[in-house]
Amino acid sequence: MSARLIWRKSLNAFMLSLTGLCALLTVLALFFILGYLVWNGGKDISWSFFTHLPAPVGETGGGMANAIVGTMKLLLLAALFGVPIGLLGGVYLAEFGGRTTPFLVRYTADLLNGVPSIVIGIFAYALVVMPMHHFSTLAGGFALGIMVIPTVLRNTESFLRDVPSALREGAFALGANKWRMVATVVLPAASRGILTGVLLALARVAGETAPLLFTAFGNRYWSPGWMQPTSSLPVVIYTYATGPYEDWHQQAWAAGLVLLGLVLLTNITVRAFLSRGSSYERM
């Protein structure tokens, strides 16, 4: 073999292994993060973590029951506000749209999806907090809801488009008009994908901290109703991690593990559920 060929072959082997290393490093990062959280936060997760209020500063123990419930309430509001708009908008794009409006909507959805979450927080502050003159669960849920819309909309559209046109034609042939066809044939056929899209969108906003800082704010106690500031897991992690007390840091690790576990578990189950095949044959 000529020297040139040897050089080319070794460059080939070297660069290809380098790309493999890049992929490996990226993938290992996830396992490292997960492992480090389990190692640091695992021992602090106990029953009282889920059932007790935070202990007063200086006392050890206590839990994050209010933050967990707060996050659930925020997610419920986000779903109530964002999912209907995203879902119906997605139906419009896939079934009713012409040419120009859907393009505009799709492009705007992608751009809104890329808006930094802290800017969404300012928007919710200006629109909800300013008129009400105080922080509230409602404002936080509104901010998260806005972030849910683009994801749900784009997901719904793409899963509806995957439904074979033969199903649509079959419905028409049986005499259904368009909305019946959509409601009773196309939507059920795509329901699995749409549901996973909704869950993924909610899992994503469940970990959002920035838009909650000045909308839902924080609360060391229970937050009754929807008009009071509320605690939430991500904000508590931020406050505790940047706070001065060793005990807070421990709690932050535990809360981080719970949050990450929640988000990863949702992602894994949902994606596995999705890849197990669809309720119709792909054409």
Add this chain to the structure above:
Amino acid sequence: MATTPNAATPAELAWSPRALLRRLGNADEIAHLVTLIAAATLLLITALLVFQLWVHSAEARAKFGWSFFVTRTWDPVSGEFGALPFIYGTLVTSAVALVIAVPLGVGGAIFLAELAPPKLSSSLTFVSDLLAAVPSVIYGLLGVFLLVPLMRTTIQPVLKKTLGFLPLFQGPAYGIGFLTAGIVLAIMVVPFVLSVSREVLLAVPRDQREAALALGATKWESTWKVVVPAARIGIFGSVFLALARALGETMAVTMVIGNNPTISGSLFSPGYSIAAVLANEFSEATGNLYLSALIELGLVLFLLTFVLNGLARLLILVTTARGSGVLPT
């Protein structure tokens, strides 16, 4: 354009009150209308977002004008606000992030698209997608308690010893600062570079690879000289997308950047970013001018990411469409 009453188009006819009423008698039209309203709500929300940012930053815009962007002082007490240190911090941390994340992400994407068997490729992509789903406050948590001490005791002293002649790596090693924030951002945006680059690489037609291999190129040569150039625009798109993410990322940066509005040539220096100052000061801002200056920062951040995202989508659209034969090459 002048329209005469006699020359109404069918579309205009359809929107006359009587025609509208007749259309509403039809269930299909109602469904159309309801879904259209939902889609229009999205446009409305985006428009309202821009409007709110614009209106609520009016006071700061009127008072400081363009000098807002070149003033270094940020003094809430005396009411002087300049955005320069924050813009600087945002750009520097994002640049550091890209320097690390782009080679890593594109390299990984090349492996996943060109080398790995399909099964391995899809499961690794799955893991990378999961990495993208990790909440940013978790990155911040690891940043504060793991990366910052590591930077202070090991990485920064080593960098100073080896590359200390560069102005980039001078000054005391605090652990926090531009470099640390940039590294955390890099880990956060790698999954975006990786998955988008992988997609555009996969969109390059098979024949291109086979032609290069048939001419005697090695696998690496065919990848680097044929496939990557063909997917170049889409890879740029993925970089812009990552940049937009990095610019707007809040929590992880806030927790490790040091939160000090300084402009320094050294990456070891503590700094501040637009998103971080919003996170720290927004809920405590007293006085309308202070709040309005913060909202103007939000507007700047919004416009930056808006433009970058738009550009990125366009680039990705162009390459994937061309590869799949929708657009002529």
